[in-house]
Amino acid sequence: MNQTYSPTADKPDExxxxxxxxxxxLGFFVDMxxxxxxxxxxxxxxxxxxxxxxxxxxxVLFASLILAATLIGRPLGSVIFGYLSDRVGRHPITILSIVxxxxxxxxxxxxxxxxxLGIWAMVLLVVLRLIGGVFLGGEYTAANVxxxxxxxxxxxxxxxxxxxxxxxxxxxxxxxxxxxxxxxxPADGTIDSxxxxxxxxxxxxxxxxxxxxxxxxxRWNVQESKLWIEEKTEEAGQKRHNxxxxxxxxxxxxxxxxxxxxxxxxxxxxxxxxxxxxxxxLLKVVGLTSKQMSLSIVVASFFxxxxxxxxxxxxxYIGRRAMIILWAVIAAVxxxxxxxxxxxxxxxxxxxxxxxxxxxxxxFTSVFGVLVVYPNEIFPTNxxxxxxxxxxxxxxxxxxxxxxxxxxxxxxxxxxxxxxxxAGIGCILMVVGAAIGPETKDAELDEIV
Numbered sequence: 099m100n101q102t103y104s105p106t107a108d109k110p111d112e113x114x115x116x117x118x119x120x121x122x123x124l125g126f127f128v129d130m131x132x133x134x135x136x137x138x139x140x141x142x143x144x145x146x147x148x149x150x151x152x153x154x155x156x157x158v159l160f161a162s163l164i165l166a167a168t169l170i171g172r173p174l175g176s177v178i179f180g181y182l183s184d185r186v187g188r189h190p191i192t193i194l195s196i197v198x199x200x201x202x203x204x205x206x207x208x209x210x211x212x213x214x215l216g217i218w219a220m221v222l223l224v225v226l227r228l229i230g231g232v233f234l235g236g237e238y239t240a241a242n243v244x245x246x247x248x249x250x251x252x253x254x255x256x257x258x259x260x261x262x263x264x265x266x267x268x269x270x271x272x273x274x275x276x277x278x279x280x281x282x283x284p285a286d287g288t289i290d291s292x293x294x295x296x297x298x299x300x301x302x303x304x305x306x307x308x309x310x311x312x313x314x315x316x317r318w319n320v321q322e323s324k325l326w327i328e329e330k331t332e333e334a335g336q337k338r339h340n341x342x343x344x345x346x347x348x349x350x351x352x353x354x355x356x357x358x359x360x361x362x363x364x365x366x367x368x369x370x371x372x373x374x375x376x377x378x379x380l381l382k383v384v385g386l387t388s389k390q391m392s393l394s395i396v397v398a399s400f401f402x403x404x405x406x407x408x409x410x411x412x413x414x415y416i417g418r419r420a421m422i423i424l425w426a427v428i429a430a431v432x433x434x435x436x437x438x439x440x441x442x443x444x445x446x447x448x449x450x451x452x453x454x455x456x457x458x459x460x461x462f463t464s465v466f467g468v469l470v471v472y473p474n475e476i477f478p479t480n481x482x483x484x485x486x487x488x489x490x491x492x493x494x495x496x497x498x499x500x501x502x503x504x505x506x507x508x509x510x511x512x513x514x515x516x517x518x519x520x521a522g523i524g525c526i527l528m529v530v531g532a533a534i535g536p537e538t539k540d541a542e543l544d545e546i547v
Contacts, residue, residue, distance in 0.1 A: 126264030162501020175235020176487030198233030200309025239487030259410025359531030366524030405464030
């Protein structure tokens with residue numbers, strides 16, 4: 099499969115490129131802060147939302163939907179805001195998206211609990227997560243594309259890794275903040291404990307306020323994408339195309355299908371096997387306390403920063419495809435071994451548990467350091483936001499429903515075996531998707547047609 103190109107444009111402004119990249123990092127940081135805030139911060143406080151008479155099956159379903167609702171909302175947001183980003187510009191859509199999900203996070207912070215609303219407290223939580231997910235889908239659809247279009251070719255890989263570091267830095271901050279809140283407002287497992295009453299709310303207030311603080315410098319310091327402006331200038335007076343329809347037509351459809359396989363595999367590793375199942379396994383199977391679980395995630399998230407940067411930087415030398423395949427092999431060997439030792443190793447010390455958690459998260463997730471830049475090097479400018487947004491977010495839907503699969507297969511497959519199945523599916527999809535796609539590290543973004 100060969101990439102098609104046409105004439106080149108001016109050399110990118112590196113100062114503006116770094117501003118756009120750093121702003122995209124901040125935007126993605128807030129994005130990921132809001133996505134995974136409930137996974138960590140609400141885990142010790144779910145009794146606040148969970149009705150006393152709720153069955154175990156329904157409890158598991160709602161717990162998985164709190165993360166899944168956001169991840170399912172993101173594809174819808176990528177369609178809506180990707181279209182708007184290709185039509186009206188990357189810059190204004192980024193601002194609108196960040197304000198939207200920041201507002202949803204603040205609304206969650208003031209939600210009443212099950213003592214007031216019964217099961218509707220849980221329903222409202224899931225609904226707000228879904229709406230917030232729609233806005234989250236708009237943030238990376240616009241901001242990440244703007245940053246990649248501004249970046250010089252020889253630094254696109256590194257800048258991709260810097261943007262993606264917003265995820266581990268956010269996870270690190272959430273876990274550290276949760277540890278602090280649990281220290282200041284202890285959780286003793288009862289609904290009247292300080293953390294359950296109000297400790298978790300502080301984390302959500304902080305998450306919402308950070309979103310609004312990010313918008314202010316972005317509004318004034320980041321310019322609209324020059325490539326987008328040039329594209330719109332060339333299209334002036336011509337019949338306007340629908341970028342969503344264009345993504346699913348001709349060569350773009352082939353591109354979409356190929357990258358869809360890669361992202362599907364990556365999301366199975368990250369959402370289902372790591373971020374989704376791992377915290378609950380640490381609490382319920384391994385037997386860690388909430389504080390111990392949070393600390394292990396803090397350590398793993400710190401090392402994940404280096405994993406993202408390494409994968410992104412080395413992809414500038416060996417290529418995007420080779421790095422994706424290499425990281426799938428690392429996940430299949432190192433990550434699976436660490437998961438096995440975590441679940442079945444006898445007499446693991448707390449230090450060994452932290453090591454295994456770190457190996458799992460780094461090996462399963464670091465490939466995303468390449469997966470901001472790779473789709474952006476696949477699609478042409480006139481559909482880049484729509485193409486990137488949809489191919490980055492739609493594949494997350496199936497993996498995000500991991501809790502339902504675990505519950506449905508409980509009588510046939512042990513829940514402890516499911517992380518290995520999710521990891522296997524993820525690695526296979528990544529290898530196949532990368533193998534059938536083009537190498538793109540030397541692509542000129544303005545030349546892709």
